[in-house]
Amino acid sequence: MRLKINEYNDTIFEWIPYNQFNEIKEMNNDSFFTIYSAKWKNGQLFYSFSKVEYIRHTNKFVTLKRLYNSQNINDFFNEVKKYSIDGSSNNILKIYGITQNSDTKDYILVLNFEDFEKYCAKCNKLYTDTRFNWCKPCQIEYLEQNFINWTSGNKEIDNFIQGMQLKVNGYSSDTIFEWISYNQFDNIKGMDKNDLNITNLAIWKDGSLCFDYQNKKWSRVMGKEVALKYFYNNSQNIIDELLNEVKKYSIKNSRDTISIHGISQNTDTKDYILVLQNGYCTGCGEKYSDVTNNWCKPCQLNNLFTNWTSGNEKIDEFIQKMQLKIDKPSDIIFEWIPYNKFNDIKEISKDGFTTEYLAIWEDGPLYYDCNRKEYARDLTTDKKVALKCLDISQNITDKILNKAIKEYSIRDDDDTLIMYGISQNLSTNNYIIVLHDRYFEKNFEGYYCIRCANIYTDAQYKWCLPCKIDYLKQNFTNWTSKNVRIDNFIQGMQLKISKSNDIVFEWIPYNQFEEIKEIGKGGFAIVYSAIWKDGPLHYNWNKYTREPNQKVALKCLNNSQDISDEFLNEVQNYSTEKYSNNILKIYGITQNPDTKDYIMVLEYADGGKFYDYWIDNGKHKNFNWHNKIRTLNNIIKGLKEIHQKQMIWDCVEKLVI
Structure with missing residues (x-):
C-alpha cells in the first residue's frame, strides 16, 4: 500500500497499535460491522513543506470500522481495497491504516473521520445525495435482492416493475414503484367513472416505501390515502394497454403532477389497477393545484372569502385581491386582522408619515396543514410582528395601499419582507400594515437596532454604538x-x-x-x-x-x-x-x-525578540527574504501610525521593536 503513494498529499498507510486509540465511542452498527469514533493519540503522518519531512497530526479524530469475524485475512484485505489513499480523490473514503482489537482479535479499518458521514458505510463510495446519506448503487442492490420476495403472477408485469424500480434516482424525489397486493386496501370508495376506467379512493394499509435517511433504511408511510384507477379485463391486449397507461405517469414527486406508486389487481374480477398518488380534491374533484401538499387553490380561496369584513368595502376588495395572488400553500394569507388581537404594543420609532410598533399577535398567521387539508393557526407560540401605522390614513385609497405594500411580499421564499395583512387602530382610525418582525432589522431604510430603533452602527454584526x-x-x-x-x-x-x-x-x-x-x-x-x-x-x-x-x-x-x-x-x-x-x-x-x-x-x-527572530533562520524556516521585507514594511507602517497619532516611542530599538 505504501508503494502506491505518488503525491505529497497521499496517505501513508500504517499498522497502528490499538492502544493508540482512546475516547472510543460506538456510532453505528448493522449485521456486518460496527462503526466507532476514536481519538488517535499520535495521529496520521502528513507532509510538512516548512519542515521538509513527514510529521504527525496528534490527537486526531478517526473512524474505526470493525468487521465481524474479520480474522479471515483475505476477506479483510478485500475490504481494505475498497478505500483510497489518494489525497486528490474525493469519490472514495480515505483510509489511514489497520489495527487489531487486542481482546477480540478482530481487525479494524482506521478511516477518515471528518468526511466519514459523506460516504456510504456499505460500499465506501460518496453518497449519491450527501445531504440525506442516500447511496443509489446500494439502494438499487437492495431492490434487486428484494425481487424474489414478490410477484404479480405475470412475468411481463414483473419485468416492467423491476425496470421501473431500477430507475430510482433520489431518496425523496422518486417513488418506489411496486406490485401491491389488493388486500392492502381499506375504505375503498367511489370517486369518478368514465367509459375506460373507474377511479376510487382507498387507504393503503402498509403505505409507500420511504427512505429513512437517519437510520439509512427504507420504511413505510402507513395508512396512506391513494387513488385506484381500474382497468377492465376485457381486452386481449390488456397488459400492453396497462403498461402504456402506467408510462403516462411519473415516479418523480412534484407539486404539479400526480405520481404513481405501482400496480395491483382485484382478486375477484382480475381487473388491473393503477395505484396513484391521491391528486384530486375531495371538495371539487379537480386535480390539486399542489399535488404534493393536497392543496386546491379554488377551494381554499372560497373558504378564505367568508366570515370576515373590515367594515370598509374598499379595504375588503383590496384584501381579496391580495388573497387571489397566492400560488402555493407556503404563500402568506393576507388578512384583515382585528386590532384587539395585538398585545404588548410598544412604540419603536416615528417620523412624519408613519409610527412603528412591535407587538404580539395573539392568534398568529394562517398556515396550510396538508394533513387536515385546511388552513390553521399555531396557537402554542406567541408571534412577534411589526405594526406600521399609516398616520392620517382614515380616508384610505388604493394609491395609499399600493404604495404602503410595494416593498413587501406574501411569498415566504422571497428576499423581501413578509406582510401578513391590514388592521385598524380603533382609537385613531388609522390603518396599519402588519409585517414580519424582521422589519426592525431590515427595511428599505437600512438595519435598525431593536432596542433603540436607530440604524445599527455596524449593520453586518447588528452592533449599535449608543x-x-x-x-x-x-x-x-x-x-x-x-x-x-x-x-x-x-x-x-x-x-x-x-x-x-x-x-x-x-x-x-x-x-x-x-x-x-x-x-x-x-x-x-x-x-x-x-x-x-x-x-x-x-x-x-x-x-x-x-x-x-x-x-x-x-x-x-x-x-x-x-x-x-x-x-x-x-x-x-x-x-x-x-x-x-x-x-x-x-x-x-x-x-x-x-x-x-x-x-x-x-x-x-x-516569536520572542525581533533581533533573534530575524537572525535565527534555523528556528524559523519560513522567515525567508520575502517575509523579512513584508515584516519591515509593517514596522514602517507601525512607526508611521505612531507618528500620526503623536504617540511616544522612545523605547524602540532592535531588541524590542
Whole structure:
C-alpha cells in the first residue's frame, strides 16, 4: 500500500497499535460491522513543506470500522481495497491504516473521520445525495435482492416493475414503484367513472416505501390515502394497454403532477389497477393545484372569502385581491386582522408619515396543514410582528395601499419582507400594515437596532454604538480597581470604542492569570507571558462573549505602585483597535496584589525578540527574504501610525521593536 503513494498529499498507510486509540465511542452498527469514533493519540503522518519531512497530526479524530469475524485475512484485505489513499480523490473514503482489537482479535479499518458521514458505510463510495446519506448503487442492490420476495403472477408485469424500480434516482424525489397486493386496501370508495376506467379512493394499509435517511433504511408511510384507477379485463391486449397507461405517469414527486406508486389487481374480477398518488380534491374533484401538499387553490380561496369584513368595502376588495395572488400553500394569507388581537404594543420609532410598533399577535398567521387539508393557526407560540401605522390614513385609497405594500411580499421564499395583512387602530382610525418582525432589522431604510430603533452602527454584526456605550456605563458599578483615577481612566477608554471589533478595555483581577513566566526584562519594565482564564470580551452577534484561556503579555513598569501620568501615557501608546495590525493591542490593566505594581495586559506577540527572530533562520524556516521585507514594511507602517497619532516611542530599538 505504501508503494502506491505518488503525491505529497497521499496517505501513508500504517499498522497502528490499538492502544493508540482512546475516547472510543460506538456510532453505528448493522449485521456486518460496527462503526466507532476514536481519538488517535499520535495521529496520521502528513507532509510538512516548512519542515521538509513527514510529521504527525496528534490527537486526531478517526473512524474505526470493525468487521465481524474479520480474522479471515483475505476477506479483510478485500475490504481494505475498497478505500483510497489518494489525497486528490474525493469519490472514495480515505483510509489511514489497520489495527487489531487486542481482546477480540478482530481487525479494524482506521478511516477518515471528518468526511466519514459523506460516504456510504456499505460500499465506501460518496453518497449519491450527501445531504440525506442516500447511496443509489446500494439502494438499487437492495431492490434487486428484494425481487424474489414478490410477484404479480405475470412475468411481463414483473419485468416492467423491476425496470421501473431500477430507475430510482433520489431518496425523496422518486417513488418506489411496486406490485401491491389488493388486500392492502381499506375504505375503498367511489370517486369518478368514465367509459375506460373507474377511479376510487382507498387507504393503503402498509403505505409507500420511504427512505429513512437517519437510520439509512427504507420504511413505510402507513395508512396512506391513494387513488385506484381500474382497468377492465376485457381486452386481449390488456397488459400492453396497462403498461402504456402506467408510462403516462411519473415516479418523480412534484407539486404539479400526480405520481404513481405501482400496480395491483382485484382478486375477484382480475381487473388491473393503477395505484396513484391521491391528486384530486375531495371538495371539487379537480386535480390539486399542489399535488404534493393536497392543496386546491379554488377551494381554499372560497373558504378564505367568508366570515370576515373590515367594515370598509374598499379595504375588503383590496384584501381579496391580495388573497387571489397566492400560488402555493407556503404563500402568506393576507388578512384583515382585528386590532384587539395585538398585545404588548410598544412604540419603536416615528417620523412624519408613519409610527412603528412591535407587538404580539395573539392568534398568529394562517398556515396550510396538508394533513387536515385546511388552513390553521399555531396557537402554542406567541408571534412577534411589526405594526406600521399609516398616520392620517382614515380616508384610505388604493394609491395609499399600493404604495404602503410595494416593498413587501406574501411569498415566504422571497428576499423581501413578509406582510401578513391590514388592521385598524380603533382609537385613531388609522390603518396599519402588519409585517414580519424582521422589519426592525431590515427595511428599505437600512438595519435598525431593536432596542433603540436607530440604524445599527455596524449593520453586518447588528452592533449599535449608543446601546453598547449604555451597556458599558451600566456595568461601571460591577467592577472597581479601588483607585478612582484608574477607574475613571478605564471608563474613559471604554467609551472610546467606535467599532464592533474594538477591544473593550477592562480592569482585570490578577487572579485571572495563571502560568505566569518572565520572558523579557529592560531598564524600565519586566514582561511576562500568562494565560488569561476568562479571556477578553469579543462581540459576537448582538452580545459580548469571552474567548477563554487567551495567552497574553503582562508588562510591569518598575515602581508603578503609585499610578502616574507616565504609566497612563504608556497605556495609550497601545491600540484597542482589533484590526490595527501594526501596533500591539492592549486589553486592560491589572495589579499584582503582593508588589502593588500596576500591570498592562497586552496582546502576546509570538516569536520572542525581533533581533533573534530575524537572525535565527534555523528556528524559523519560513522567515525567508520575502517575509523579512513584508515584516519591515509593517514596522514602517507601525512607526508611521505612531507618528500620526503623536504617540511616544522612545523605547524602540532592535531588541524590542
